[in-house]
Amino acid sequence: MKLKQWFRHMLLFRYRGLVQLGLFLTLIIGFWGCASTGMPTGGPKDEEPPYMVKSIPAANSLSFLGDEIRIEFNEIIQVSDIFQKLMVSPPVNKQPAVTTRGKTMIVKFQEDLQPNATYTLDFADAIKDNNEGNVLENFAFSFSTGDYIDSMAISGHLLDASDLSPVANALVMVYSNHADSAFRTLVPLRVTRTNAEGYFSIKNLAPIGYKLYALEDANRNYKYDQPGERIAWYDEIITPYYGFHERIDSVGSDSAVVVQVPAFLPDSLRLFMFQEDNVAPYLTDYKRPARNKADLYFSRPMDVKAEVKVVGREDADLFILENSPRNDSITVWLRDSVLINSDSLLLHLRYQVLDSLKQPEWKNDTINAFFIDYGGSQREGRGRKKDDEQVELPSLRVDGIKPTFGILDRLTLTFPTPLDKADGNAIRLSQELDSTLVPVDIRLVKDSIYIRQYAVDFKREAGSAYVVEIDSAAFTDIYGVSNKPVRQRFTVSAADTYATLYIEVAQPDKSWVLEVLDRQENIVRTSKVPTNGKMGFRYLRPGDYLIRIVEDVNGNGKWDVGDFEKGIQPEKLYYYPEYINARANWDHFINFDPSTFDIYDFVARMRKSQSSRKK
Template sequence: MKILKNIKVLKRIFVAIGSVVFLLLLFPRCAKVVSPTGGPKDTLPPVLINSIPKINSTNFNGDKIVLEFDEYIKPKELQQKLLVSPPLKNRPIPQLKGKKLVLELLDTLKPNATYTFYFSDAIRDNNEDNPINNFVFSFSTGNEIDTLVLKGTITDAFTNKPVENALVMLYDKALDTLPYTTLPLHIAKTDKDGKFTAVNLKPTSYKVVAITDKNSDYLYNQGKEFIAFYDSLLAASTQNDSAPAAIKMRMFTEELPNQILSGYDRPERYMLTLHFSRVPINGFKLHPIDSTSLTDWYIVEPDNNGDTLTLWISNSELAKRDTLMTILNYYKTDSLYRLLPQRDTLRFLYYETEKQKSTDDTLKKGFSLTTSIPGDKAVIPNIPVEFTLPKPALSVDSSKILIFNQTDSIVEPDVKLEADSINPRIYRFYKKWEVGKTYHMLVLPMAFTDIVTQTNDTLEVKVNGADPEKFGTLTLNLTGVKNKAVVELLNEKATKVIAAKIAKGNSFVKFDFIEPGKYQIRIIDDANGNGKWDTGNYMKHIQPERVFYYTDEKTKGVISIRANWDSELQYELKP
């Protein structure tokens, strides 16, 4: 009996141990820590659930706006992005109170006006930064709320790219001076695609002007800001399908209206500089103060913009003066914006360095010529060869420029040098370099003698005539040209002009000897026929000249040129 009892005790012990082992194996599996999934990510923006005043309500006369959302929010760049129409002189002061945004109004609101608050994407939720895109809040201080709209697109007049954040200003009068002096009646801003929509407008016609409002004063600062304008008044419309199409406006910068002399200098003994605020209208005259009748004592070289002028002194007696007193006669804009004759006394000083003082004027050193001939590429027929001098030439002797045809062992005919019509330091000549032939060009001393009587150093260049089979050609059949057009071959990114041609009326424009690669074509509708693009003038109601960039479904604007290949394209300048 005792043995049997012991066996029962042992069985209970084994059962207990087995149960404990089972539980130990079971519980770790059940107690394993797993991160909570938390559900799907929040991708929804905040929702406006209440407001004071109610959205699109009437007869509001309060001094605070309260916007309540369904979740906590965090405004982002609210002061920069918030736009109020009609514009307020003082920006509202924002306060964030949990799920509420309070805007304290510092201005007294106009009576019987519909106010629109454009928030863009400034209102976002606190956790995931989800924005309310194009959030607009409106109310009226009168008995009715206006509901009409006016839509449009603004592009850069020269690049045709959309202009973002342009301020669109609407007026209910046609006076041209309004953008300079008066806050607009309504405003809107363009998005990244250059599109705008002015909402809550009255059933009337509006003058529409757009600017890049750099100082946020809602006024046009001529010469400092871009401008676009529509040529006639525009009627606001409903948002239904029968509404007029969106207007298109092209933005440009005007030439500075004021003409003043902004500075002058004498960086070299033989060089004077005059800095004007714009290309000087009616020209100018500069005279030594003791020789007012003296003429032709300087040579003018304008910069690319034409407002900074370099005057090279060609009179050695005047150049030797360390202090040169002069009288400048030009036209200056007065306080009433009138262009009137002006007479200024200018004192040009030259401070000679020790190195310059030690130079013996009787031992003139030769100067180096710069040539447009590429060092590692073949030259193209009838593309001018240019020589650029450090100073303008006093005399030129083209007989000192010799070209040897080494392939045929002959001397080529003398070149005919032509002076550049703008830059007095540039001379060029044309030559039909023959394919596959090697030339040796030799420029001897005294080919060019500059205004300080220095002559050029010897210049030797080896030239190979270009093989047309290594280049491509491009012919453009251009139609829709009323007067003239400037056709420009650009690099792939349209940052550099490779070559330019003038088209007179509808015509074929051919570019040859194009290096294989990718290009674009820009076409300027040259309405005044001066061979360049001209900007607009707001007060004179002159729009900038139209610019087109060739494109089609196949090329998307980028044209591939292959060696020994002729490409033909067609393009029409549409009204």
Template sequence: MNKIFWNGFCFVAVMIALVIYACANRGYPQGGEKDETPPKVIKEVPESYSTNFKGKYIDIYFDEYVQLKEINNKFVMSPPAKKKARVSLRGKYIRVTFQDTLLPETTYTLDFADAIVDNNEGNPLGFYRYVFSTGPKLDSMELAGQVIDMESQLPVLGAMVLFYENHADSAAMLELPNYVARTDSAGMFRVTNIKNTTYRILAIDDANRDNKFMPEEEKVGFIDSLVTTMAFPVVVYDTIRPDTVVLEGRRTKKGVELKVLTQDTIVRRDYTAFGPSNLFIPMFDEEKTQLYLVDGDRKERERLDFIFSIPAENRLSVRLRGLHLLEKEDQSDWFLEERSAGRDTIQLWIKDSLVYKIDSLTALVTYLRSDSLGKRELFTDTTRFYFKDKPEPKGRRKKDKDTIPEIKFMEVNVGVGGTADLNKGIRFDFDRPIHEDGFKNIHLFEKVDTIWEPADFTMKRDSLKIRRYELGTKWKPETEYKLVVDSMGIYSIYGLYNNKIEKTFKTKAEEDYGKIFVQVKNAQTPIIIQLYQGDKEVKVLEERWIEKDGKVMFDYLNEGKYMIRGILDRNGNKKWDTGNYLKGIQPEEIKYLPVEINLKKNFDVEQEFDASKTYKREDPSKKKNTENKDNRRNRSNR
């Protein structure tokens, strides 16, 4: 009986403990609602918009603890000082300490953007600006606008906009600006409390943060003409909450019935606006003109590489020294030259085995390079080129003398898969220069019924890349072909042969392609119409040049989405030309058509491009965010 009682007592005790635990858990704190209230400024010492400021620092107090988020990137003091002001965090207040002497009789603006956030959730204070004057009055004029990257037509974030009272072009490189502003994510800028005068305005990316422009090193944009501040009256009519007006009353059985009428109250507001506030600055990379040799190296035993700073005529000449076989005036026959389109990359393939087998080569290298004044002069330097074969990995078992060595083949990349386009050839890329007489060992067959019949073709070498060739022929639609390269049929100038290559593929049907016709209207200059894909990273697929109004065609296009942009080719040289600040040249305008063409197979699409219209390109990042929101909405509705 005692045992039964004891078991029952334990059971009741356990149940009571579980109930108490559950009740205790029910009241456990979960942290409450998320704090979404931004911090508030409760005191400024001295107060913002103070005059006759003589201090060394200012303090700004908040109603809660705050943090400084990317303060070095977001804080802007205007006018700028040689020694930048220091912003320090002190719990519930921040201190701005001036490390340089402030200018007399000058209005200063401290722009914190959204760098001040609360300590818990990171809620931003907002775009906070503090203003004071070292003189008896505050300047009150303003200027505002937008900075756009001319090539991408997208807003530029974090560009520094410089305002100069000195109108000389050179002031941007030699002097601190009178005022500065930084662009936000929309490329917008606004400078307040500036003098009422005329300014030269430019924008730079200011890589070294010195508030000065470095030509060819930093992106730049400028306004062609000088800008004068102005103030003008503005009248705005606002509609406020309706008033209730009693018009009449009449007696009924239930009492007096009132007829009422509500009418809006229109209020006139007069204020002063400052501007201009619609300034537009197209930003661009200047064409680099400083020519010099970036690198001269020997990455492979048989090859010397030379990389120059810019595409330009460099008159490179390399003369080997210390080799009796090459001690002669004409040394042009010891190498094959391969170069990029602008000659900024040049590769010299050494033909003579007696030369490339030497680990250390000495050469006199002569080329054009820019001096301190930008003038290009011939320069000669003695250069050593080293190459040493990599040692075999440790632990590798030594092969017996009787073991047959592994055959090493020349690497060949043949650009064809299971299908081939009707308008393209087959590209061959060899890893070494080759002897072209081996092309007789390349065979192309066309399948007629069930029989492989030989097909005619040509092999054409690329004008620049001497190791690249293209096989060309007139392809028949929906036809099966076979490409065969005989084993050891092609050999390089270094004695390596190819392994056997055999590829079978089929050409596409005419109906697999679509066409896009672009009708160009109101062209005042020649235009380059480019067909591209991609959003932020634009991949130009094809382009057409048209001198005046007319129609251009893009054919043999696969099914997919395409976009169009037009370059207003002012000088008619069939390429986009950038600008130059010191020469006062703006970059050629690029217009992105805000239409995505969804091309289907066997369809033709006609699209108008009006060169006189201003097209605004949609920011790809915002477009992607919108698509993500739509996708989440669609998933939630399932």
């Protein structure tokens, strides 16, 4: 009996011990878990932008008579670049004052508002939360000073007409006045600003007809009144309306339905921005960098060459005029020693400008191209040449002969001053054949534009080496300075170092011109598209190329800007959607169908906004 009691006692003791041990371990584990938690994490990172909770007055309120708007958000906010980003429609003469107090933004108007008008405050991306900087995109607030509020909207994209890149931070505006003069003289009815993708949305419109314009407003007056301002406009009257887009939704693995999605329309408008070629012609600057020359600069290329005379002198051969290739500057090369040695040079200019009716008329200017000698006279002592030292006579420099020429490059000789004599018989060209120099026939041709350039034309062979020899005094400039003898070897690149593009354009139009552009989008080749659409471009240097078609309406062989007064839009562009990687010694065949050109896809993949590209 005692043995059984002892056995029960031992079992009970062990059971209580196990229970106590379990409780002890539980306490230890709980304490360790609490001790290891550390500082609280605060939850996941805030990645949501702030949103409006309430406002005074309420959004879309009617009969607003106050001068202050209070908008409360769900968290503390801050605003950035509000003066540049906040757009008020209709435009106000004085920008509202905007302040923030914690979660509240206060907009204080600085002038009386128009009666019976729907106002929109477009904040773009100026608002963000205080902690993480999450931006509230395209936030707008509307109210009316009358008894109704307009609720229609239109939207679209603004692109650069010359390369289809998005145009950021430009004004897009509507007028209920349909006269073209409204764009120049009136403040728009509603205005917004494009974002980094060139996207715009104009809200709170009535269901009436509007004219749509875009403007880079240099003087911030909402009017197209500066010749340097870039513009765009939509040709047709736009009437906003509420409609639907059709979208295909799948309802199973093998079926789909067409769903109608409500939308404010039109919502895919496209505007193409450009700067008109309307800068008034005038003399912008003049310099006399050397005694024997004066440079005159004009604001734009001149349609008719300017006339230049020396005041008080009617002698012939006083100077030679050199016009720049674009005809926007003139160099006056003096030949008369009296004029060269005179510090003062009075010139009379006569050039064409446009009057108030844009009709050509002649303008007269008189300038004094004064020469200032900053070098000073030769000093005695140090730096002075000794009497027995031989003075080196000046010689005429011959530039343009480089070690390697492309197959299509011309051998062009360039001189620092205009020539009085050029002797083509004093130039010899030889081809290296099996270590032997074989003479090659040449022809010396004076350039029709660059008066100081002469081309040496010859029948070249790809991959060959040549030697050019120029006798002394082959060239003499108008000051009697001649060249020294020249002898230089050069090579012409081999044909297998080039690529060839064969392009077939589908359904070509008679106005189309095709351009081949390099990575920097410089035009390297251009040609009118033939009726069969088949074209070939040989001897292209290896690299990446874009090809595009210009709808050359005026037939001058290049892309042109528009003309607002004449209602002419900039010429249309169609791009091949990808870069073409042209490899050496390869023939590349390209099928280009401009009718399938998807401008939105091209812009999204191949273009960045102009504001991004400037960074």
